[in-house]
Amino acid sequence: MSNKIVSIRELKREFRMGAEVVRALKGVTFDVEPGEFVTIMGSSGSGKTTMLNILGCLDKPSDGKYLLDGVDVGSLSRNELAVLRNHKIGFVFQSYNLLARTSALENVELPLLYNSSISSKMRHERAVKALEAVKLAERLDHLPNQLSGGQQQRVAIARALVNEPVMILADEATGNLDTRTSYEIMALFQELNQQQGKTIVFVTHEPDIAAFSSRTITLKDGKVVKDNRNTQVRSAREMLAALPVAADY
């Protein structure tokens, strides 16, 4: 149990909208093992976003259990959840969410600023290392508006890596990118997963993206309808190489 990254049992989440009760998740059960690359698929209204919020410790389940790296999330306070997010989760958002007019390095350092056990020297070193891992070592001082969409997302991934989380949680991380760039980003995720053994949970509605992961969980109407291992994981790097070179490139 405790060596699992995520352990979800009969998880329910209900929202009260006036007199009506909306049941977004109706008893979801699954585990995520260390080193897995899981995509959570589902159309809108499937409970995908609610699942993401709970996985990301931004929201708490109404019923059922959610253990993240052995910690029972349901019993934690708002502040304890914040500390848990800081230590154990790395978020990557669809719209990058970088701080404007703030250098790539400072953006990556941000999660460590909220961790008082890390010195400023260590913070700097780890941020540089994270940016090297996403191949942006040359652009430490660039501001977000001086970077392309793909580069911005790589800064965001570096920010998700810098606190050495147990799980990277990506929310439609390629949604704002063109095909080529999204393959580049997926190649980076695959590399982090395969070479560095990072556990990645990727929420998306594109089956195309799911093909790059080792396992796909499909949600529908608040329930898991499919949970299958992907036997033929596609390599994003190969896909990228196979893409025709566009004329305007």
Added chain:
Amino acid sequence: MKLFNLIRIALKALQRNKLRAFLTMLGIIIGVAAVIAMVAIGQGSKQSIQDQLSSMGSNMITIRPSSNQTVGGGARLDASGLQSLTLDDVKAIQKQATFITEVSPAVQSKGQVINGALNWPTTIQGVSPEYLTIRDWPVKDGISFTQEDVNAADKVCLIGQTVAENLFGTGEDPVGKIIRFNKIPFKIIGVLAEKGENAFGQDQDDIVIAPYTTVQKRILAIPYIQNIYASAIDENSSALATAEITDILRTSHKLKPTDEDDFMVRTQAELINTFSSTSQLLTVLLTAIAGISLVIGGIGIMNIMYVSVTERTKEIGLRMSIGARGIDILFQFLIEAILISITGGIIGVLLGIGASRLVTLFLQWPTLVSESSIMLSFMVCAITGVFFGYYPAQKASRLDPIEALRYE
């Protein structure tokens, strides 16, 4: 979360919006500068009035005759014509008063002083040697006259700076020269130090001082005296000294308990209090106006912080998602508000000091920048920052990270 990190975060956030931070500060800057400058002007004028009054001798007590008798149809007599004060009064005060250190009789006359071809209209003041002690007025060149000069009604005098300047050319030493006051020759034995204007704008240096006997006998031809000057032991005992003098004079004038005083006793302390309370009121009014502008500055901060919180909802959501607790967000915005108000306060203090200097330089108004006004406005600034920054910061800290992240 270390406080240092929070200050760093707040500083970075302000750096990202320099112009807006500055414009927000402007309200505080103007408010504080106004407080500092206004208080400086108020304090300066108060101080200069006090200095001028003290220049007349801060322990000085003046006794003048006053009319208690009515003639004919009930009209009171003009005080200048009264002859109720005599040398016996001076001696009685000298002998009996315990709160008085020095007493001097005084008689005045206006007239023209002449030195060769030069002449000047001035006042001659006939007094005893104690007068200079009462007025705290040193002789710059030469010597003062003595009791012997008084006894002999010698024709010697001391002259003030203004008289010296108008009767003698530069480089000419007046001491030892003979001048004429209303045709009577006086030998100058000393020149008085410069005293400047008094609180009423009169030039105190425009004067000739001589033994009172000389002025009484040779100029005015009167046996009585016009005023008595005395000095109290210190400023605080002037009220006691006044009461004492009143008793002594009533006895020596043989007044019945039902009679009104036929003299008036005035102290410098009374004058100082009157003037001080006027300028105190001025200071309070100016400060109140400046204080209002500080509050407006504070509301400006609150307004901008609210806008800032709304505008940066997504940033707040992101910070929360990567591990910022509510209190971290609260402190970030609170520190931003305090940094704005304190920085504004520092600039405002400097600007206020600068403005006070300029007022002194160009308008010749005296100003006095007091440490207490700097401390006070600084504290008000910090409190303004906390007070007006708290609600927006609290609003930010209570945002739901999920909704904040989705905010567009």
